[in-house]
Amino acid sequence: MSGYDACKIIEEQGCFSNIREGRIFPYKGRSVGTAFRRQCRELKIADLHFHDLRHEATSRLFEAGFSIEQVALVTGHKDWTMLRRYTHLKPETLHQIRATRMA
Structure with missing residues (x-):
């Protein structure tokens, strides 16, 4: 890409x-x-909607392995409650992130 x-x-x-x-x-x-x-x-x-782009970018940041704090810096969310609404993480994605970090 x-x-x-x-x-x-x-x-x-x-x-x-x-x-x-x-x-x-x-x-x-x-x-x-x-x-x-x-x-x-x-x-x-x-x-x-333009806001859909924020949702997509937030999900992609989480999928890339960024922490909650790092994603919040980019998106401007003040707390995890609001930020959580924009994430659609899958368990297999989390396993992939962990495997990548362990390698």
Whole structure:
């Protein structure tokens, strides 16, 4: 799988945004949401919401073996109760993570 270097992307965005205001990307949340909905309509993708991406990313982080604390740093969840709603872990996945760490 080809991937992106998230740190490099963030560093590059610093040239285009005002990091002092706490934003990495120079877009407002409402603009992103509007663009997302527009693209879903144009691509005829039904029943996909921007928040679904957060759910998917959270699950993937857990599957990759990140701890609760590490995932919470990325997602912004304050406690395990809320974070748990976004996970769909399977026992076999946990066994795979353990086997990988033991190797």
